[in-house]
Amino acid sequence: MLGPKRALTTxxxxxxxxxxxxxxxAMLEAKGPYWLGGNLDPDYxxxxxxxNILKGFTPGHVDHPGTPVQVLVAIVVKATHALAGAGPLVxxxxxxxxxxxxxxxxxMLVLFATALVAAGLAAAQTTGSVLATLAMQLLPGLSxxxxxxxxxxxxEPLLAALATxxxxxxxxxxxxxxxxxxxxxxxxxxxxVGLAVASKITAVPLVLLPLLLLxxxxxxxxxxxxxxxxxxxxxIPAWPALSIFRGLMRQIVTHSGTYGKGPPSVFDPAEYxxxxxxxxxxxxPIMIPLAVTAGVVASALSFRIWRQDEAAEEDLHxxxxxxxxxxxxxxxxxxxxxxxxxHYLIPALALSxxxxxxxxxxxxxxxxxxxxxxxxxxxxxxxxxxxxxxxxGRDIAAHRDWLLSLRERxxxxxxxxxxxxxxxxxxxxxxxxxxxxxxxxxxxxxNHRWAAWICALFPAELFYNRWDGRLEVCRDSGGKETSVxxxxxxxxxxxxxxxxxxxxxxxxxxxxxxxxxxxxxxxxITRLRDQLQLIYDSGVExxxxxxxx
Numbered sequence: 118m119l120g121p122k123r124a125l126t127t128x129x130x131x132x133x134x135x136x137x138x139x140x141x142x143a144m145l146e147a148k149g150p151y152w153l154g155g156n157l158d159p160d161y162x163x164x165x166x167x168x169n170i171l172k173g174f175t176p177g178h179v180d181h182p183g184t185p186v187q188v189l190v191a192i193v194v195k196a197t198h199a200l201a202g203a204g205p206l207v208x209x210x211x212x213x214x215x216x217x218x219x220x221x222x223x224x225m226l227v228l229f230a231t232a233l234v235a236a237g238l239a240a241a242q243t244t245g246s247v248l249a250t251l252a253m254q255l256l257p258g259l260s261x262x263x264x265x266x267x268x269x270x271x272x273e274p275l276l277a278a279l280a281t282x283x284x285x286x287x288x289x290x291x292x293x294x295x296x297x298x299x300x301x302x303x304x305x306x307x308x309x310v311g312l313a314v315a316s317k318i319t320a321v322p323l324v325l326l327p328l329l330l331l332x333x334x335x336x337x338x339x340x341x342x343x344x345x346x347x348x349x350x351x352x353i354p355a356w357p358a359l360s361i362f363r364g365l366m367r368q369i370v371t372h373s374g375t376y377g378k379g380p381p382s383v384f385d386p387a388e389y390x391x392x393x394x395x396x397x398x399x400x401x402p403i404m405i406p407l408a409v410t411a412g413v414v415a416s417a418l419s420f421r422i423w424r425q426d427e428a429a430e431e432d433l434h435x436x437x438x439x440x441x442x443x444x445x446x447x448x449x450x451x452x453x454x455x456x457x458x459x460h461y462l463i464p465a466l467a468l469s470x471x472x473x474x475x476x477x478x479x480x481x482x483x484x485x486x487x488x489x490x491x492x493x494x495x496x497x498x499x500x501x502x503x504x505x506x507x508x509x510g511r512d513i514a515a516h517r518d519w520l521l522s523l524r525e526r527x528x529x530x531x532x533x534x535x536x537x538x539x540x541x542x543x544x545x546x547x548x549x550x551x552x553x554x555x556x557x558x559x560x561x562x563x564n565h566r567w568a569a570w571i572c573a574l575f576p577a578e579l580f581y582n583r584w585d586g587r588l589e590v591c592r593d594s595g596g597k598e599t600s601v602x603x604x605x606x607x608x609x610x611x612x613x614x615x616x617x618x619x620x621x622x623x624x625x626x627x628x629x630x631x632x633x634x635x636x637x638x639x640x641x642i643t644r645l646r647d648q649l650q651l652i653y654d655s656g657v658e659x660x661x662x663x664x665x666x
Contacts, residue, residue: 167190307343
């Protein structure tokens with residue numbers, strides 16, 4: 118039977134994730150529909166590749182490789198259609214993609230919240246500390262970096278859930294009342310890490326944590342085998358296209374720049390230093406002080422163990438687990454700096470709760486002998502945790518305001534287009550806020566498998582491919598069942614649309630991301646800029662007119 122303190126701690130472990138789920142829901146509402154230009158990438162690509170898998174086709178988007186997310190989306194699409202479908206499955210997904218994206222996102226948010234419940238219960242049962250339990254849940258759940266990226270249908274929300282589940286299993290292993298289960302632990306670690314790596318290659322540093330914690334080489338071999346088998350099985354649908362993934366990884370490793378688009382270079386010291394500094398700026402206010410504090414605690418614990426004639430086994434386990442977690446997070450930081458982005462650190466950031474909970478548990482065990490000292494230390498820890506929660510909460514609130522502003526600016530583009538250019542020819546390209554453009558974007562990453570269905574719904578839409586300078590135009594090729602590829606790609610000739618009788622009015626409008634953000638090395642973009650007149654720029658999306666004289 119649970120005592121009053123452990124019962125209260127258990128209640129916190131369940132209530133906190135529910136509150137976080139409500140917070141994420143409010144942010145999701147502020148974000149607006151997925152077809153907005155700032156929201157569609159990569160969500161629509163994952164939706165239509167999930168549809169690929171559901172219908173037995175190879176996914177076209179294997180960059181991460183991301184297959185577990187696509188499989189999860191396929192399952193969600195199938196279940197949602199069974200419960201609330203309207204017509205044939207493919208038709209319904211193309212006609213109501215927002216429904217399926219929204220449900221997919223909520224499923225991943227619930228998975229993350231469930232993992233936080235498991236992590237909180239593990240901390241409550243192992244430590245009996247309310248502070249350790251709160252830290253275990255609030256640091257990952259309120260991380261401003263994690264909160265931004267879990268609102269999307271992409272690997273990050275699943276990675277947050279998997280890394281948190283890994284933290285929960287690590288914490289459970291520390292419970293002295295739990296019987297050793299080396300086979301279960303090795304297999305569990307392998308399944309979690311294998312799914313994470315299959316979801317996104319940036320999760321590779323998580324491999325270190327079980328390797329450092331498992332006690333013998335036989336268990337480590339079992340873990341590695343389990344992880345390898347899980348990764349292989351989780352990517353089965355993408356096997357025919359994994360050469361694309363290998364090619365991208367080779368490009369990133371052997372070249373500098375974003376996605377390896379820079380000059381050949383295995384290691385550029387200046388670029389790497391910039392990556393380290395950028396990561397520190399984006400994640401440092403919480404992650405770096407936490408790592409330093411945890412390192413001090415681990416060192417103090419090591420000194421205490423050294424001074425004891427016979428060290429307590431629990432102290433050894435806590436010290437070793439804390440060090441292993443710090444090393445794993447540091448390795449992730451160094452790994453991601455080579456091709457940096459704060460969201461690539463989400464697997465490591467999700468372990469921050471474990472780092473903090475272990476440090477708190479170690480300190481409270483150390484001062485547990487004196488009640489007065491324990492109260493003082495608990496007060497200091499509570500104050501530090503409150504400051505961290507305040508900082509992250511403030512950043513999340515600011516981001517929600519930014520999302521609301523971004524949504525309104527993008528909807529203003531749509532309103533202005535409908536009001537001022539009704540009847541004009543509209544050419545859409547990347548980041549254009551339009552349901553048709555969002556579907557076309559996703560379809561481009563799904564081997565153009567669903568072009569016939571999209572063209573049937575939007576037969577007159579025009580899409581400009583900013584990378585090759587061609588126009589994608591739907592053509593009638595006999596209907597959905599007789600053709601898959603029914604999009605013609607032709608050079609875009611703006612002069613042909615300038616009719617003499619236009620009288621200087623704008624008859625053609627381009628809608629998408631500001632062209633000045635595109636590389637000038639693309640000759641067709643340079644020529645395009647010379648032919649266009651900026652009508653409106655919201656900062657994330659612009660309207661350009663082709664003025665005919």
